[in-house]
């Protein structure tokens with residue numbers, strides 16, 4: 105078989121996570137970095153229009169034949185299906201939690217009153233404000249090392265820090281070997297993370313059986329069902345990837361659990377729905393049905409409680 109060309113964003117994080125996954129693809133593999141608007145434009149995620157900024161360039165490269173496979177961070181993937189594109193695999197999830205990187209080794213509870221905490225995510229901003237109304241949340245962008253430097257200063261000189269802490273995905277830190285910089289890990293009960301956080305999506309051209317076979321081994325059924333449930337909440341609430349919405353699902357003890365929370369951006373309100381489905385086995389059809397079921401119930405409960413208004417206010 106010819107070499108499988110695997111497209112990824114060109115950031116260190118994207119390259120690292122793609123390389124680790126592609127090791128498990130069958131046959132010869134070549135990584136092809138593709139620059140996306142999310143990499144070149146420094147304006148805030150909200151200004152960029154959120155949904156899909158990191159993804160569309162990679163999909164274009166798939167469709168025009170530049171690459172045969174595209175690897176994305178699942179949380180960056182819009183929920184709407186894309187024409188001509190097939191989701192061939194969902195990788196086993198890395199830790200889904202968010203991490204705090206703070207000056208002087210501070211844990212979240214130890215941040216002083218009025219501390220400046222950086223994040224570009226409306227969800228993280230709302231969660232921080234809810235937990236600690238005294239904090240000053242600062243909108244930041246940039247790659248992982250850049251964001252860490254806002255709290256810890258330059259990696260060599262330690263100079264230039266202008267924030268007390270930043271919040272990032274632990275998965276991203278781990279993939280870059282930077283998880284040692286985390287000074288605290290935020291628990292999923294108080295800080296449920298973005299739908300799909302920590303998992304990777306492997307997309308191919310629809311119907312490309314050779315590419316599908318080459319990546320098949322990287323598909324992880326319970327992660328696929330879990331992120332499917334989380335993303336169904338996102339879709340059901342008609343929220344974009346920049347919405348103040350946290351959702352976390354997992355398969356454990358013979359059940360699929362889902363908990364989802366919608367927030368007022370100012371941190372004044374949180375709505376939560378938690379549901380479980382008891383599984384008879386691990387067949388993928390049953391997992392898929394379970395994901396639909398828990399997501400439907402969570403969406404209905406959140407809608408009933410007024411989540412649509414919260415999400416709309418955030419736009």
Ligand SMILES: NCc1[nH]cc(CCC(=O)O)c1CC(=O)O
Pocket residue numbers: 177178179180271272273275276300301302303
């Ligand atoms: N929003 C950007 C983004 N998309 C995926 C990750 C890395 C972690 C993951 O795989 O979810 C990050 C960085 C972050 O949120 O700190």
